Amino acid sequence: MAKRLGTILCYIFSLTVGLGIAQEIEPLEADALIQFQNQSTVEDRFTYFFATVNRYNSHSAYDWLDTVDRFTKNSEKAKDSLAIKKYQLIQSQIFFDIGDYEKSVSLSTKLYSNKHKLDLNFKEKLLDLLDANYSRLQLYDKQVEIRKQKRELGLTNNISFYDIYSSLGLHRQAMRDYIMENQKTVADNDFYGLAQYHNSIGNYLLLDKSTSTALTNFSKAKGYIEVFQNDMSSVKTESEIIQGNLLKGIIDGNIGKCYVQMNQFDKAIPYLETSISTIEENNIGRSSSEANENVLALAESHLRMDRLKVAKDYLDIDLELTKASQIVKKNKLYAAYYDRMGDFKNQALYLQKNVRIQDSLEVNESSIKRQQIAAIIAQENLEDSRRMNNQMKLEMAQNRSEMEAMDERTNLVFISLIFTLLGFAGLVFAYLKSIKNQRLIAEQKHIIENSLIEKDSLLKEIHHRVKNNLQMVSSLLSLQTKNTRSKAAIEALEEGKSRVKAMALIHQKLYQNDDLSVIEMQGYIESLVNSVQSVFKKGGHSINITIDAEGVELDIDRAIPFGLILNELVSNSFKYAFPEDKEDGRIYIHLRKNGDQGFFEYTDNGIGLQEDSEERASSSMGIRLMNRLVNQLQSTLNIDKSTEGVRFWFNFK
Template sequence: MANPLGKIFYVIFLIASLQGLAQELSSGEVNILKKFENTSDISEKFSFFFGTPNRYGENSAYDWLDTVNDYLNNASQSGDSAAIQKFQLIQSQIYFDLGDYEKSVALANELYADKAKLDGGLTEVMLNLIDENYAQLELYEKQIEIRQEKRDLGITENIAFYDIYSNLGMHRRAMRDYIMDVKKNIDDSDLYGLAEYHNNVGRYLLLDKSASVALKNFKTAKGYVDVYLNDLSKVKTEKEIQEANLLKGIVEGNIGKAHILLRQYEEALPYLENSVGIIQEYNIGRYSNDVVENNLAIAESHLQLENFAKAKEYLDTDLTLIKTDHIIKKNKLLASYYDNVEDYRNAVYYLKKNAKIADSIDTNDTSLKTQQLATIARFDLDNSRRMIDEQKLEMERARSEMQAKDERINLVFISLIFTLLGFAGLVYAYLKSIKNQRLIAEQKHIIENSLVEKDSLLKEIHHRVKNNLQMVSSLLSLQTKNTRSKAAIEALEEGKTRVKAMALIHQKLYQNDDLSVIEMQGYIESLINSVQSVFKKGGHNINVTIDAEGVELDIDRAIPFGLILNELVSNSFKYAFPEDDDNGKIYIHLRKNGEHGFFEYTDNGIGLPDDSEERVNSSMGIRLMNRLVNQLQSTLNIDKTSEGVRFWFNFK
């Protein structure tokens, strides 16, 4: 029989050996932060940082920040500008990962101010980082400007607006644009791309409260990403695996939220809990809105299932709440919890906190979103114009190529005829020329049909732009009904008339045979009728005289003219005739001789007060008109007359 004491010593020896082996293996694994520090070249450090998917697995983002700060200080002391730029971009990315978007964008904007000194690779990283920060900070106008610059630099081919439309509440519009832009470019073999596509479509539907349809898209996305992860035939990088698992976690969270919207709380819980676990595993050290939303959704499900202790456990989870929506939702859930456990004092406390937040979100927030929506619509319009111009150039290029091809065919054909044939060849050439003329006639017919089709397409684009602007006008009308502030209502109404003025331009264009110019007499009459329908009251009879017969302007000039007239006529209707004077008169004069033109607007109303010059110059209407006149390369002149006021300027 074996010695028991020997067995004990043998087991102890085996355990010690295994521990030593484990230490050797662990010592062989290089810490990611240490590997970053051991990389000597700054460009390699930069590539290593942005190319490492789970860089915060062993060291927190704050450890990285301390290390990068030391490198940045050393680079500043040595005056190494290239190193400063790279370390500052890394610093900005770390702050973004921590959810400190204001600090992140501030650092990136320091580099943006000196962007001429950046190389192409750094410029792309910087612009993408600024774009993502502006999206989180809801600064959509600035985000569009950055995207324009990315397009101009060739970083992106086109500007996408669907994510911004969704952030402003237009989820259906965002989904429609997203499907049109993205679906045609996804290959059937791109499983990850298909998963991402169906998840985004489902998210737009979920935000639009179409939970059942959204759920189908989320489950389709989950199927694609599961197949992608289980496909062993395709070699994947560590970054691709991390991104796919992270997408899977986000999709499962979206499935859970769709079940909640359908009041299926028990079905929602396993998806939400699994989602939080996956995202935390594959998004270590980074701030995640999905984790916050899914934790709050789990708490909501437990509340609905009357698992109050479990709900309180999730509500007590230490979550960094950055977005106001998340703070409001957590307060609402806490109020519901305390109400259910009959702790009414705490319930009232959290309801009051939400009331204070609601009070701080005043009509200025609504006005800002309306202004952002109008700005984005303008950028969208500019983008549509650019596409129209590109299509025109493509048509001209195709036409030139066809003409050149016809010329080459004719030259070769004629040279062969005169080289190989004599008199009989002349007869043959005559017969061939007849056949060639028929071919040319057919090609001419094809070209003419193509041009008609392109004209129809241009008209359709103008029609769609007009419809888009009408939709903006409708949104402003809806906002007016939901706004109590008189000042806000007036601002929204003014915005609506400006949008209508631009929409009328595009309506006139697609109604005209000539898409390049607008006949101004008819346009001004339509604009007056549109403004009059908004501001005209009973007994308010103003005689409007328009002298613009025969004047035609292109769209780049017509839109500023339309907006200037909208401001002038609106001001006359609102302020010039306070006593509904039946003798009220407005005179509009527009002339163009060759390259020079003249515009004049007068009314015989009460005119401008003597002390109004400073107020007039500071008013939005005058500032807007001055900018519009500047676009026409001119200066707005204002004359006080004995019977009202006169506005005039020359233009080219």
């Protein structure tokens, strides 16, 4: 719609010189979809998505759906139920943004069926989305239920119904309730809030056909939003700037619609065109009911001014109309256009469409509205009664407490004197005893601290000595290698030496750490890979190695078998995967830990496994060793052959 609408606007500007308002198009923000994909965790992606106002700046909502669907499937494979829920809420929000409210409600309702498993922040976003969906679908009784649940969760202290009243046609009552609730809450220096306040009042008046009063409020709102935008004393975030631009676009559109109601079409057109342009620039990729209404108002203005071709161009725009009133208005304008053109067949066709729509609305809408109004009023009465009963109970309880307190006060004075003396004696005794206990505690604490320091020193010394002993074993293997002529024996000794170094490196990391119970795996893997790489670089290998294990820590019982497995894999890649000194050789090492569960993946893009590699692998000492080590981690080694390279992976506890 945005591209086609832009073409129509350019055409209109060329026909009506001086009516259009030129606007400089600011460069778009960085690609939001790429930034979303680059977030490291699902929580970061979830927070980034809902904090980004103009997220469809470079990619459409359908591109976002494809990307989120991919993340969802990956989470399903990993059986990460929390990640699945977060991605599904993002999908529901995207469906809402593009105007597919039924899909959005279906996803959101399914998520809320497991509300006992959701945290408060997640519930708040989910209930807000359901509230907005039911408003667009005109299911106001369901909207009331959602707001009731929000209050029960403590997400809002007071439930307001003025917007629902307005949707049901009670615009004056809605305006009175809105003013009563919001007039005192907007600060004098909150220019954005004041603009929003006067725009809302103007909306209710415009819907109530009080056009001149509505225009006065919209003019005030426009003044406040311009002050907000030009206020250099406070730094605004990108989100606040976009929200300010959107509100200004909506206010311009409302002023234009006022002029249309007053039949001042030459004044209405510039405001409507500016409004559409502003909304489209700051609401990229989202369905906008305000923009749709402004397009129809523009079509009506040009039609009433006998600019039939321009009016037809606006009517032909493929708008995503969700309200029956908008569809009826568009059909009326088409009928009026074909009447002006003398095409009475098409005129009759569009009039018949409206007759069918209005017949359907007359049958269902009035009874549904009555039911929904009754439900809202009943809800309000129920809440008022509940509050009154609670207040009466509270007052009665207070009176009863005061009477009981007066009866007990006399007795308490006498008793309190006795207990004061006893208490004073007890305090003296307790004070003397506490001094003695504090001395004992201080002495015991000093002994414990010294013991812990001594224990840490001993553990570090043990790990240091184990590392030195393993280093000595490695040196003995090196001496043995120099005295051996058999190539097979030399390779076996070198492999043994590499494995010993992998274990020695574990103990070295332990005695260098402040925490002797765990090893930080990112640094350990880097050291291990550098150790292996230093040996094989002599052969001319130039391989790019990527390590992704940031923040993962393992205890020594899991770190030693893991280090030996990784040593085997890296050594095999250097020895066999790149026989021709491949320039673009790549190795990828991925280690993640989520609670008690871990996942390890190792890939290279070398020559891969040969046809008979499975038979040889079963007899290979390296593969047999890795299988046993993986068994120690209570898992099974998986090997995937691909068109380029090989992939080893396993889950562990």
